Amino acid sequence: MIIRSFKPEDYKEVCDLLISRYVEPPHEISDLNGVCFVAVENDEIVGCHWALVGESTQAHTDFTVAKYEGKHIGSKLMVAVDNELRKRGVKRHTFYVEKHSKEMIDLIIKYGKSAGIEVLREMYFCRREL
Numbered sequence: 001m002i003i004r005s006f007k008p009e010d011y012k013e014v015c016d017l018l019i020s021r022y023v024e025p026p027h028e029i030s031d032l033n034g035v036c037f038v039a040v041e042n043d044e045i046v047g048c049h050w051a052l053v054g055e056s057t058q059a060h061t062d063f064t065v066a067k068y069e070g071k072h073i074g075s076k077l078m079v080a081v082d083n084e085l086r087k088r089g090v091k092r093h094t095f096y097v098e099k100h101s102k103e104m105i106d107l108i109i110k111y112g113k114s115a116g117i118e119v120l121r122e123m124y125f126c127r128r129e130l
Contacts, residue, residue, distance in 0.1 A: 001046070001073070003080045006036035013045045014038065021065040026050075035059065035088070037080045039066070039073045049077035051085060051093070059085050061095035086130050093130055 006014065008029055015025035026032055032050060039047030047066040051059045061081070066073035085093060 001039055001041045001071075001076070003037055003039050003076050006032055006038050006048070006050075010038055010045060014048050017045055017048060017067060018063065018065055020067070023063050023065055035081050035084050037077050037084070039077055046071075047073035047077050049074070049081045051081050051095075053085070053088060053090060057089055057091040059090045059093050061093065064095070082130060091130055 011029045011032070014032075018025040034053045035051040037049050038045045044067075046068060047064075049061065049064040051061045053059045064074050064077060066077075082093065
């Protein structure tokens with residue numbers, strides 16, 4: 001599996017993946033500015049992680065999706081995105097994690113200095129210092 005930056009020609013395949021995982025895709029390709037990485041296996045996009053980066057030192061992940069469970073696709077994407085965010089001077093990363101996603105919760109604990117995890121109805125809201 002290869003983790004790489006999103007390319008404009010990935011847009012349709014990323015949108016199809018998002019729809020297949022019940023995530024609303026961005027309305028246009030320019031919505032994917034910020035930090036966007038894809039996971040590619042056998043010439044197919046099998047995962048995507050998109051973080052919004054503004055003028056501050058904080059980023060927010062809008063979505064992380066993976067076609068397969070148990071292959072640590074989300075984990076590998078998160079590490080790549082965190083590395084890019086650090087390069088850009090981002091100090092805090094916020095995101096939501098579905099309660100059933102044990103792999104992502106374990107990753108948060110393993111790789112990040114968690115500033116807090118709040119339990120919401122079906123999600124965890126996480127703040128991590130990078």
